[in-house]
Amino acid sequence: MAFISGVGNTRYGKIEGSTTMGLAATAAQAALADAGLEPRDIDGLLTGYATTMPHIMLATVIAERFGIRPAYAHALQAGGATGVAMAMLAKILVDSGRCRAVLIVAAENRASGQSRDQSIQTLAQAGHPDYEVPYGATIPAYYGLLAARYMHQFGVTDRDLAELAVVMRRHAGRHPDAHLRTPISLDEVMASKPIALPLRLLDCCPVSDGGIAAVITRDPTASARVRIRGAGQAHFHQHISCARDWADMGAKASADRALADAGMQLAEMNYLAVYDSFTITLAMLLEEIGFVRRAGAGEAARAGRFEIGGDLPLNTHGGLLSFGHCGVGGGLAHLVEAQRQLAGRADDRQVRNATVGFVHGDGGVMSSHVSMVLERV
Amino acid sequence: MTQATASSADPIARDWWAGVAEGRIGYEVCADCGTAQFYPRGHCTACGSARVEVRPAAGTGTIFSITVVHRPPSAALQPFAPYAIALVDLDEGVRLMAHADPALGIGARVRATFVTFGDRTITRFVAA
Numbered sequence: 396m397a398f399i400s401g402v403g404n405t406r407y408g409k410i411e412g413s414t415t416m417g418l419a420a421t422a423a424q425a426a427l428a429d430a431g432l433e434p435r436d437i438d439g440l441l442t443g444y445a446t447t448m449p450h451i452m453l454a455t456v457i458a459e460r461f462g463i464r465p466a467y468a469h470a471l472q473a474g475g476a477t478g479v480a481m482a483m484l485a486k487i488l489v490d491s492g493r494c495r496a497v498l499i500v501a502a503e504n505r506a507s508g509q510s511r512d513q514s515i516q517t518l519a520q521a522g523h524p525d526y527e528v529p530y531g532a533t534i535p536a537y538y539g540l541l542a543a544r545y546m547h548q549f550g551v552t553d554r555d556l557a558e559l560a561v562v563m564r565r566h567a568g569r570h571p572d573a574h575l576r577t578p579i580s581l582d583e584v585m586a587s588k589p590i591a592l593p594l595r596l597l598d599c600c601p602v603s604d605g606g607i608a609a610v611i612t613r614d615p616t617a618s619a620r621v622r623i624r625g626a627g628q629a630h631f632h633q634h635i636s637c638a639r640d641w642a643d644m645g646a647k648a649s650a651d652r653a654l655a656d657a658g659m660q661l662a663e664m665n666y667l668a669v670y671d672s673f674t675i676t677l678a679m680l681l682e683e684i685g686f687v688r689r690a691g692a693g694e695a696a697r698a699g700r701f702e703i704g705g706d707l708p709l710n711t712h713g714g715l716l717s718f719g720h721c722g723v724g725g726g727l728a729h730l731v732e733a734q735r736q737l738a739g740r741a742d743d744r745q746v747r748n749a750t751v752g753f754v755h756g757d758g759g760v761m762s763s764h765v766s767m768v769l770e771r772v
Numbered sequence: 773m774t775q776a777t778a779s780s781a782d783p784i785a786r787d788w789w790a791g792v793a794e795g796r797i798g799y800e801v802c803a804d805c806g807t808a809q810f811y812p813r814g815h816c817t818a819c820g821s822a823r824v825e826v827r828p829a830a831g832t833g834t835i836f837s838i839t840v841v842h843r844p845p846s847a848a849l850q851p852f853a854p855y856a857i858a859l860v861d862l863d864e865g866v867r868l869m870a871h872a873d874p875a876l877g878i879g880a881r882v883r884a885t886f887v888t889f890g891d892r893t894i895t896r897f898v899a900a
Contacts, residue, residue, distance in 0.1 A: 512845065512846055512847070515843075515845045516845045516846060519845050523811065523869075524780070525780050525782060525785035525788070525789075525811070526785070526788075526810075526811045526868065526869060527869050529789075529889075529890075529892065529894065530857050530869055530870065530871060530889070530894060531841060531844050531845060531846075531849045531852065531855060531857070531889065531890070532841075532845075532857055532869070533841065533843065533844070533845050535841075535843065536839050536841050536857050539839030539840075539841070539857075540837040540838070540839045540857065540858075540859055541837075542839070543837045543838055543839055543878065544836065544837035544859075544878065547837075547878045547879075588842070589840070589842040589854075590841075590842055590843045591839045591840065591841050591842070591843070591857075592839060592840040592842070593839070594839075635859070635869075636810075636811070636859060636867060636868060636869050637811075637867075
């Protein structure tokens with residue numbers, strides 16, 4: 396079995412003077428301390444990438460900086476799904492007997508380490524360099540295309556999407572490490588400046604600095620008994636121009652594989668950690684996977700279903716939309732919060748009776764999907 | 773980031789943009805199985821055949837989705853903002869990204885025009 400035995404994070408936000416390596420080290424130390432392990436106990440290390448620190452072998456850079464000599468180490472790249480993909484590979488390594496304790500760590504000074512234009516241009520490269528990027532496309536533009544079509548096809552409204560931003564911000568207000576904690580209203584979301592219509596500023600996640608880590612172990616440690624029960628992936632396209640069926644982007648295929656791996660049903664999930672780079676991302680994922688009906692995410696938010704006391708508590712750390720997005724660490728934060736919830740250590744965000752968590756990461760433009768089922772044991 | 777015409781490493785892409793500069797939207801058709809595809813790749817993604825030929829599209833189609841970009845990626849493109857990026861289903865059965873009249877909606881019938889954007893000529897769809 397693979398247990399998420401320790402987690403740790405820096406605060407997310409604009410942290411002047413921060414570096415990718417410094418943020419990684421701080422998060423890794425916190426995760427190891429949480430797991431009650433020493434650096435010498437770590438025999439596997441997985442990381443992702445940092446746009447502010449491109450490197451051909453980031454995992455060993457982190458290992459050396461941190462002072463460990465793992466038996467297995469390399470980086471992964473699956474865009475926003477990288478964090479959950481790292482946890483999935485850690486589970487595979489631990490289950491196979493290859494490793495006893497795998498450190499997964501993601502960090503980037505994405506906000507303070509580059510200009511806003513640099514960040515927007517770098518991320519736009521998720522699009523096709525020859526057939527998309529030249530049109531002045533940006534990540535919000537790709538998701539703006541998603542939003543316009545999805546709203547048209549299923550009857551989703553601007554207000555439905557705005558509801559999700561309001562919920563994420565309310566959750567972030569309860570997390571001391573969140574980037575954006577000031578409450579926002581539905582009207583403020585609707586009145587925020589246009590970015591790539593129909594998406595407005597408050598439909599979009601911020602660019603943050605931050606670091607986050609977890610330790611996946613073969614044996615449970617004293618601090619938390621949360622195991623990875625199952626995982627799955629799906630990859631149907633890279634570029635939004637090439638996505639064929641917009642009602643079937645791969646999210647459900649990925650979720651179904653994770654549920655089958657876990658031997659569980661969707662209805663058994665009682666804590667949700669779902670990627671939310673934009674409000675439309677969250678709506679589409681929740682609806683395609685089947686947690687709510689098509690065009691039902693907004694009404695579910697209005698009904699309070701995603702609140703801490705709701706029947707589908709969702710991203711209680713505030714998600715990418717408000718906890719913040721520092722790249723790979725943005726998507727890993729969903730998993731870390733799920734671990735804290737299932738371990739009963741989410742402080743005043745604690746969901747009662749959270750025992751089975753569903754985690755979903757999305758990379759690119761609904762391109763790479765990784766899903767995971769966590770369980771308190 | 774708008775210099776891909778000159779800087780693209782892909783000769784197929786360079787040829788395609790050279791076509792656009794002359795008012796021609798190319799797409800590929802497989803000589804073996806007849807499948808039409810975009811973007812051009814030099815092989816058929818349906819059957820794997822390397823016998824694909826580039827044909828010029830009529831330039832007519834339907835808006836599949838459209839977004840209006842108010843925040844461009846660079847200062848160089850700021851003078852063009854706001855601009856609309858659309859996915860257009862061409863009548864030949866392929867989908868491509870291009871610019872479009874921001875007033876257009878999903879489902880609108882469109883025809884291609886060619887305009888300057890940044891340092892290159894791009895396709896911009898307007899009401900047919």
